[in-house]
Amino acid sequence: MSINYANNGAQAPSLLDSLIESLKCLPGVGPKSAQRMAFHLLQRDRDGAKNLADALNKAVKEIGHCGNCRIFTEHEFCFICTDRSRLSSQICIVESPTDVFTIERSTDYKGLYFVLMGRLSPLDGIGPKELGLEALEKRLSKLEVKELILATNSTVEGEVTAHVISELAKKYNISTTRIAQGMPVGGELEYVDQNTIAQAFSSRRNY
Amino acid sequence: MRVQLQHAYCIHSRSYRETSQIVEMLTPEHGLVSCIRRGLKKTNGSVGLLFSPLLISWSGRGDLFTLTHVESVGAKKITVPALYIIGMYLNELILRLVPKSSPSKEVFNLYQHIVGVLDDGDNQEKLLRLFEVELLALIGHGLSLDKEIDHETPIQKDCTYRYDVGLGPVKVMQKSTAWNVIKGTTLLSLQSPLSMDSTCLLEAKRLMRGIINLHLANRPLHSREILQFMQA
Ligand SMILES: [Zn+2]
Numbered sequence: 001m002s003i004n005y006a007n008n009g010a011q012a013p014s015l016l017d018s019l020i021e022s023l024k025c026l027p028g029v030g031p032k033s034a035q036r037m038a039f040h041l042l043q044r045d046r047d048g049a050k051n052l053a054d055a056l057n058k059a060v061k062e063i064g065h066c067g068n069c070r071i072f073t074e075h076e077f078c079f080i081c082t083d084r085s086r087l088s089s090q091i092c093i094v095e096s097p098t099d100v101f102t103i104e105r106s107t108d109y110k111g112l113y114f115v116l117m118g119r120l121s122p123l124d125g126i127g128p129k130e131l132g133l134e135a136l137e138k139r140l141s142k143l144e145v146k147e148l149i150l151a152t153n154s155t156v157e158g159e160v161t162a163h164v165i166s167e168l169a170k171k172y173n174i175s176t177t178r179i180a181q182g183m184p185v186g187g188e189l190e191y192v193d194q195n196t197i198a199q200a201f202s203s204r205r206n207y
Numbered sequence: 208m209r210v211q212l213q214h215a216y217c218i219h220s221r222s223y224r225e226t227s228q229i230v231e232m233l234t235p236e237h238g239l240v241s242c243i244r245r246g247l248k249k250t251n252g253s254v255g256l257l258f259s260p261l262l263i264s265w266s267g268r269g270d271l272f273t274l275t276h277v278e279s280v281g282a283k284k285i286t287v288p289a290l291y292i293i294g295m296y297l298n299e300l301i302l303r304l305v306p307k308s309s310p311s312k313e314v315f316n317l318y319q320h321i322v323g324v325l326d327d328g329d330n331q332e333k334l335l336r337l338f339e340v341e342l343l344a345l346i347g348h349g350l351s352l353d354k355e356i357d358h359e360t361p362i363q364k365d366c367t368y369r370y371d372v373g374l375g376p377v378k379v380m381q382k383s384t385a386w387n388v389i390k391g392t393t394l395l396s397l398q399s400p401l402s403m404d405s406t407c408l409l410e411a412k413r414l415m416r417g418i419i420n421l422h423l424a425n426r427p428l429h430s431r432e433i434l435q436f437m438q439a
Contacts, residue, residue: 122429163288
């Protein structure tokens with residue numbers, strides 16, 4: 001018996017082929033690891049495979065975005081936005097849902113979030129509309145927001161995004177802060193790149 | 208093909224797969240070059256290349272080369288986030304208007320010059336008009352700013368003209384709010400945008416926007432949308 005993974009000819013791809021092909025959509029998974037995963041699921045863990053398929057199906061069908069901050073949730077509003085102990089006077093702006101979890105894990109921040117799901121990148125066709133800045137503006141105009149914390153990445157696009165949002169906040173007299181940039185904790189000057197040192201130098205503070 | 212240590216500015220970069228980027232580089236001797244930049248770690252703080260003078264090497268064939276070396280040879284030219292957007296507008300114009308792999312020292316020098324002076328002073332609008340007028344001229348869409356459509360009759364300050372793209376200015380009798388109807392003085396002053404006065408500047412902005420839109424087949428410039436969002 002010969003197994004044809006490459007699926008030549010005009011016939012429809014075999015189920016195995018399409019499984020391997022589908023697994024390749026995962027980050028960091030090339031053809032080889034996709035094949036390994038497919039074989040593992042089929043050979044050793046068919047129950048696991050069923051659970052995975054069910055979970056994926058359910059997740060894709062039911063998980064949407066929080067109506068307030070846009071992080072993933074299957075409810076109308078997420079667990080952060082519905083937590084009464086959190087301060088609605090602070091909104092932290094981040095680029096992606098993972099940033100929310102990173103901040104939650106690493107800080108004692110008790111305010112709310114707004115996830116942009118990207119950053120302004122005009123040459124990729126990502127503008128204010130794509131980032132939901134109109135929804136953010138609605139939130140700014142309604143709520144008792146006192147501080148916007150701009151936690152977008154420190155790339156050119158992240159800075160532009162922070163700048164545009166800070167201008168938006170000005171319209172509603174909301175103060176904005178930007179997360180600090182500079183020397184990494186535990187970093188040594190010699191090993192830090194030029195741009196970071198330049199940034200750290202220009203934003204030095206009294207000590 | 209193997210090209211060593213060329214001056215370059217990165218016009219655009221986007222992530223490609225996990226650890227690579229596709230970068231568009233503007234060079235004097237090879238024009239706009241697309242390269243793949245491999246082996247980037249997400250945590251690397253020096254990923255950003257925009258607005259920095261670079262020296263790059265690349266190799267390969269076809270439309271997409273492999274970037275084999277990149278180093279920055281000076282400080283980032285634009286340092287104020289508010290001006291990044293203007294820089295992105297320049298980049299978008301370059302990317303949309305300049306044909307691939309058509310070498311032009313002049314386009315490179317123009318870009319380098321404008322990016323280099325954006326940070327100083329508050330004449331960014333004038334610099335943008337200068338960039339637009341000169342870029343169009345360099346890519347073969349130069350404007351006719353001192354003569355009418357017959358290439359003879361000089362433009363007069365106090366007359367009104369309709370600018371027909373590709374042809375030139377035609378004198379008209381009535382004023383109009385159409386984007387391409389402008390005063391003679393605006394046309395004349397577009398020859399040296401840096402010394403424009405503020406009334407001309409408004410008209411010039413409207414005219415240049417219309418002309419550029421036509422050259423872009425009316426597909427919108429996204430960086431302009433951002434600027435407009437901020438002004439709204
Ligand atoms: Zn939420």
